[in-house]
Amino acid sequence: MASPQKSTELPKTYDPKAVEPRLYEFWERSGFFHEDPDPARPPFIIPMPPPNVTGRAHLGHGSTYTPQDVLTRYHRMLGDNADWLPGLDHAAIATESVLVRELAAQGIARDSLGRDGFVERAWEWSRTTGGTIEAQFRTLGFGPDWQRSRFTMDDGLSAAVRKVFAALYREGLIYRGKRLINWDPKGKTTVSDAEIDHVERDAHLWHIRYPSKDGSFAIEIATTRPETMLGDTAIAVHPDDERYTALIGKRVVLPLIGREIPIVADAAVERDFGTGAVKVTPAHDPTDYEIGLRHTLPMPTIMDADARISDAEIDVGPYAGLDRYEARKRIVDDLRAAGVLIKEEAYRHSVSVSERSGEVIEPLLSLQWFVTMKPLAEPALQAYRDGRLRFVPERYGRTYEQWLENIRDWNISRQLWWGHQLPVWYTPTGDVVVAETEEEAREIARARYGSAPLTRDPDTLDTWFSSGLWPFSILGWPEQTLELQCWYPAQVLITGWEIIFLWVARMVMLGMHFLGTVPFGTVFIAPLVFDAQGRKMSKSLGNAIDPMDLVDRYGADAFRMGILRQMRLEGQEIRFQESRCEEARNFNNKIWNATRYMLSLPEGLPRAMTLPKSADLTVADKWILTRLHDTIVAVSDHFDGFDFGNAADAIWRFVWYEFCDWYVEATKVPENHGTRAAVLSFVWNNAMRLLQPIAPFISEEVWLALPHDGVTIMTATWPDRLEVRVDREAAAAFETQMAASEEIRRQKAALELPLSSRPATRVPGDLSQAALGAISTYSPPISGSTIQIDVNLRGGISGIAVEAPATLLLERYRKDAVRLRREVERSEKTLANRDFTAKAAPNVVAKEREKLEGYRNELARVEKALAAMGETA
RNA sequence: GUGCGUGUAGCUCAGUGGGAGAGCACCACCUUGACACGGUGGGGGUCGUAGGUUCAAUCCCUACCACGCACACCA
Numbered sequence: 001m002a003s004p005q006k007s008t009e010l011p012k013t014y015d016p017k018a019v020e021p022r023l024y025e026f027w028e029r030s031g032f033f034h035e036d037p038d039p040a041r042p043p044f045i046i047p048m049p050p051p052n053v054t055g056r057a058h059l060g061h062g063s064t065y066t067p068q069d070v071l072t073r074y075h076r077m078l079g080d081n082a083d084w085l086p087g088l089d090h091a092a093i094a095t096e097s098v099l100v101r102e103l104a105a106q107g108i109a110r111d112s113l114g115r116d117g118f119v120e121r122a123w124e125w126s127r128t129t130g131g132t133i134e135a136q137f138r139t140l141g142f143g144p145d146w147q148r149s150r151f152t153m154d155d156g157l158s159a160a161v162r163k164v165f166a167a168l169y170r171e172g173l174i175y176r177g178k179r180l181i182n183w184d185p186k187g188k189t190t191v192s193d194a195e196i197d198h199v200e201r202d203a204h205l206w207h208i209r210y211p212s213k214d215g216s217f218a219i220e221i222a223t224t225r226p227e228t229m230l231g232d233t234a235i236a237v238h239p240d241d242e243r244y245t246a247l248i249g250k251r252v253v254l255p256l257i258g259r260e261i262p263i264v265a266d267a268a269v270e271r272d273f274g275t276g277a278v279k280v281t282p283a284h285d286p287t288d289y290e291i292g293l294r295h296t297l298p299m300p301t302i303m304d305a306d307a308r309i310s311d312a313e314i315d316v317g318p319y320a321g322l323d324r325y326e327a328r329k330r331i332v333d334d335l336r337a338a339g340v341l342i343k344e345e346a347y348r349h350s351v352s353v354s355e356r357s358g359e360v361i362e363p364l365l366s367l368q369w370f371v372t373m374k375p376l377a378e379p380a381l382q383a384y385r386d387g388r389l390r391f392v393p394e395r396y397g398r399t400y401e402q403w404l405e406n407i408r409d410w411n412i413s414r415q416l417w418w419g420h421q422l423p424v425w426y427t428p429t430g431d432v433v434v435a436e437t438e439e440e441a442r443e444i445a446r447a448r449y450g451s452a453p454l455t456r457d458p459d460t461l462d463t464w465f466s467s468g469l470w471p472f473s474i475l476g477w478p479e480q481t482l483e484l485q486c487w488y489p490a491q492v493l494i495t496g497w498e499i500i501f502l503w504v505a506r507m508v509m510l511g512m513h514f515l516g517t518v519p520f521g522t523v524f525i526a527p528l529v530f531d532a533q534g535r536k537m538s539k540s541l542g543n544a545i546d547p548m549d550l551v552d553r554y555g556a557d558a559f560r561m562g563i564l565r566q567m568r569l570e571g572q573e574i575r576f577q578e579s580r581c582e583e584a585r586n587f588n589n590k591i592w593n594a595t596r597y598m599l600s601l602p603e604g605l606p607r608a609m610t611l612p613k614s615a616d617l618t619v620a621d622k623w624i625l626t627r628l629h630d631t632i633v634a635v636s637d638h639f640d641g642f643d644f645g646n647a648a649d650a651i652w653r654f655v656w657y658e659f660c661d662w663y664v665e666a667t668k669v670p671e672n673h674g675t676r677a678a679v680l681s682f683v684w685n686n687a688m689r690l691l692q693p694i695a696p697f698i699s700e701e702v703w704l705a706l707p708h709d710g711v712t713i714m715t716a717t718w719p720d721r722l723e724v725r726v727d728r729e730a731a732a733a734f735e736t737q738m739a740a741s742e743e744i745r746r747q748k749a750a751l752e753l754p755l756s757s758r759p760a761t762r763v764p765g766d767l768s769q770a771a772l773g774a775i776s777t778y779s780p781p782i783s784g785s786t787i788q789i790d791v792n793l794r795g796g797i798s799g800i801a802v803e804a805p806a807t808l809l810l811e812r813y814r815k816d817a818v819r820l821r822r823e824v825e826r827s828e829k830t831l832a833n834r835d836f837t838a839k840a841a842p843n844v845v846a847k848e849r850e851k852l853e854g855y856r857n858e859l860a861r862v863e864k865a866l867a868a869m870g871e872t873a
Numbered sequence: 874g875u876g877c878g879u880g881u882a883g884c885u886c887a888g889u890g891g892g893a894g895a896g897c898a899c900c901a902c903c904u905u906g907a908c909a910c911g912g913u914g915g916g917g918g919u920c921g922u923a924g925g926u927u928c929a930a931u932c933c934c935u936a937c938c939a940c941g942c943a944c945a946c947c948a
Binding site: 270272280497528570572583591593596598661833851 | 877884892910946947
C-alpha cells in the first residue's frame with residue numbers, strides 16, 4: 001500500500017490544511033475504517049446515532065461524536081473487532097418541512113404533487129442535498145465504517161419496521177384508538193409527549209360565571225383558554241369542597257351557547273386554585289379528558305386540523321371558522337358584553353410547544369395508532385435495575401428509570417407523507433388488515449373478508465419508531481446475518497441526555513422485545529455544548545459556532561482536542577471556549593516542532609524501534625520512560641472510564657510539559673547525546689499512538705515521518721505499558737534536577753540576570769551527584785565570598801547560592817521571611833495541639849514535623865542573610 | 874411542586890480530610906542549537922453563606938442563597 005505523499009522538508013509551522021484532507025482520503029481509500037465481523041476477537045461496536053438527513057454538523061457533534069470516534073480508534077488499536085456503524089435518519093418532520101418550504105419557493109404546493117410525487121422528491125432530495133453532514137464528519141476526522149452506512153428509509157430497514165409493526169399488532173401491543181393526542185397545527189401532525197417543550201408564557205386567567213337556567217344560582221370558573229368553552233361538557237368541583245357540595249349534580253348553562261351542562265365532583269380539581277371550579281373540555285385538555293372518562297361525558301371536538309373553531313361535531317355558535325386565538329378574543333369580548341366575565345387577571349403559566357415547529361400544541365381527541373408501553377417497559381426497567389444496562393454518569397439511569405416507571409402509551413402515527421407508511425389496510429367496511437407487505441395484506445383480506453378492495457392508511461410512523469430498531473436493523477435484522485451474531489448487542493452507545501426518552505429507552509425496549517437482550521451494555525451520556533456564558537447555542541441568539549469554521553481556522557485535530565479537554569466525566573454541559581481550539585492548535589504546532597528537532601539531530605534517528613541497554617540510559621532517559629509508562633496507564637484508564645477530558649489532559653501534560661519542556665531540553669546536554677536519538681524516537685512513537693484516537697491527523701503525519709512499523713498509525717498497536725521500563729529512583733533523581741533548575745531560574749529572574757547567564761553558584765556539600773550535575777549545566781561552581789542566597793528546594797536540596805549584588809535581594813528576602821514565619825507559626829500550632837499528635841495518623845504527624853524543620857532551617861538562613869545585609873529580622 | 878446538577882483566581886474549569894491548582898487573560902524579561910501558534914519568571918482567591926462532625930474542613934453532614942436542567946394534569 002502506498003504511503004500518502006509528504007514533503008521531505010517540514011515547514012516551520014504545522015499546517016493542518018495541508019495534511020488532513022490528504023490523510024483522510026488515504027485512510028478511507030485504504031479501507032482502514034472498514035471491519036468485518038470476527039468472532040475470534042472481542043467486539044467493540046458503537047452504533048452511531050444517525051444524524052438527520054437534513055442535518056448539519058454543530059458543536060454538539062463535537063461532544064457526542066468525537067468520543068465515539070476516539071473509542072473506536074482506541075479499541076481498533078487494542079486489537080478488538082471494532083466498528084463504528086454510521087447512518088442517516090430520514091427525519092420525517094424536518095425533511096418534509098424543508099421540502100415543503102423549497103417547493104413553496106418554487107410556487108408548488110405539496111398536495112399538488114400528490115403523495116407519490118412528493119415522496120419521489122423527498123428521495124431525490126435525500127440522495128442529493130441531504131446527507132451533507134457525512135462530508136462534514138469526514139472533515140472532522142470521524143472515521144465510521146462508511147461502507148456500512150445505512151439510511152432509515154432503506155429497503156432492509158423499512159422491512160424491519162413493517163415486521164416489528166405487524167408483530168406488535170398481532171401481540172396486541174399496537175392498537176388503534178380515539179385518544180387525546182398532541183396536535184401541532186403548524187406541522188399538521190401529531191407529536192409524541194417526548195417531543196414537547198413546556199415554555200413559560202405571560203397569559204391571562206379569566207373568571208367566567210356560568211348561571212343556572214332559571215337564574216337561581218351560578219358558578220364561577222377560572223380558565224386560561226376561554227375559547228375551549230365551546231366544547232365544555234361539564235363543570236367540575238372537588239367532592240370535599242363545601243362551597244359547592246350543594247351544587248353537585250345540578251346543571252348550568254354554557255354562556256354564549258346556551259347548552260346545559262352538569263356539575264360533577266372530581267378529585268382532580270384543585271380547591272385552592274382559581275375559584276375551585278373548573279370547566280371541563282374533554283376533547284381539548286388532558287386533565288379534562290380524564291375527568292370526561294370518569295364521568296362518561298360527551299367529548300366533542302371544536303377545532304379542526306388548522307386549530308380553527310369547527311362546528312363539525314357540535315354547535316359552536318357564531319365562532320365557526322375562527323382561528324383559536326381570534327376566537328379567544330371574540331369570546332372574551334362577548335362574555336364581557338354578556339356580563340358574565342367577572343375578572344381578568346395577568347397570569348404566567350407554562351404552555352406546551354412543539355419542539356420542532358415551535359407552535360403551541362393543541363390537545364385534540366383523535367383516532368390514532370398507539371403502542372402499549374407498559375409490557376415493553378417492564379423488561380427495560382429490569383435490565384437497568386440488575387445492571388445489564390449501565391449509564392455513565394450513573395445519575396442518568398434514574399432519569400431513564402423515572403420515565404419508564406411513568407410511561408404512557410406512544411402515539412406513533414404521523415400525518416406526513418415522508419416516512420414509513422403504516423402497514424395497515426382497510427376494507428370498505430372498515431375492517432383492519434395489518435401485514436408486512438401489500439400482497440400479504442391482500443391474502444389476509446381475501447381469506448378473511450373475501451375479495452374486497454383495500455385502501456392503505458395514509459399515515460406514516462413516528463421517526464423514532466424506525467430509529468428504535470437501529471442497533472439491530474443496521475445489522476441486517478430480521479435476517480440472521482453474521483454481523484447480527486457478532487455485533488449485537490453493541491458495547492457502547494453515546495448520545496446526549498435529551499434523547500434518553502425519545503431514543504435510548506425505545507431502543508432498549510424494542511431490542512429486548514425482539515432480540516431478547518439489551519442492545520448495548522453502556523450508555524455514555526455526553527455533555528451538551530453551550531456558549532461561554534452558559535446559553536444554549538442558537539441561530540436566533542447568533543451565538544452558534546460552526547465547527548467547520550473552527551476546523552478551517554485551527555484544524556480538525558485542534559477542534560477535537562479543544563472540545564475533549566472541556567469534557568468532564570460528571571459534567572452535564574460544556575461552556576465552549578474557542579480559545580481551547582486555539583491552544584490545541586498551538587499544541588499541535590509544538591508537536592510538529594519537536595518532530596522537526598528530532599529530524600534535525602546530526603546523528604539521525606535509528607531505524608529500529610529498540611531502546612539502548614538499561615545501563616546505558618541516563619537519568620533523563622529513565623525519567624521520560626517512566627513518565628511515558630504512567631501516561632499510557634492514565635490515558636488507557638481514562639478512555640476505559642469515558643473520562644475524555646482527563647485522557648486528553650494526561651497526553652497534553654506529557655507531550656508539552658514533560659517531553660517538550662524537559663526531556664527535549666535535556667537531550668541538548670552532552671551527557672544525554674549518546675542515547676537521545678533512540679529514546680526520543682521510541683517515546684515519540686508511543687506518544688503519537690496515545691494521541692491517535694484524539695488527534696488522528698497530526699499523530700499519523702508525525703508517526704509516518706519518524707521510524708515506524710506498518711503503513712498507518714490507525715492499525716498500529718496501542719502502547720503497551722509492559723514494554724516501557726520504569727525506574728522510580730532515576731525518575732525521582734531527575735525530578736530533583738528539575739527542581740534545582742527551576743530554583744536557579746527563579747533566582748536569576750529575581751536577580752534580573754539574563755536567563756542565558758551562568759552565574760557562579762554555591763552549592764552545599766551534601767548535594768547529590770544528580771543535582772550537582774543538573775546545576776553545573778546551568779551555573780559553574782563558585783569560590784570566594786559573595787552574598788549567599790539560601791533557599792529550600794523541593795526534593796531536598798538546600799543551600800544553593802547565586803552570586804549577586806545585595807540590593808536586588810532585599811525585597812525577595814523580606815517576602816520569603818514573612819511567608820516562612822507564617823508557615824512556622826501554623827506548623828508549630830498544629831504540633832503543639834496534643835489532640836493532633838495523639839489522634840492524627842503517625843505519618844501525618846511525622847510529615848508535619850519534617851515540614852516544620854524545613855521551614856525553620858530556611859527561615860534561619862533567610863534571617864541570617866538579611867542580618868548580613870544590615871537588616872534586623 | 875418533586876428530583877438532579879453546579880457554585881474554587883478576571884474567564885473557563887481541575888482538585889484534595891492535613892502546606893490552595895491548570896489553561897487563557899494580565900505584568901516583566903528572553904530571538905538560549907525545534908517551536909513567538911515559543912521560552913522563563915511573576916502578581917492575583919476569606920474555595921457561595923451560616924451552622925455541625927473532626928485533633929484538623931475548600932473537601933463530610935445539615936440548612937439557606939444563587940444559577941442551570943429534567944420531570945409534573947393547578948385549569
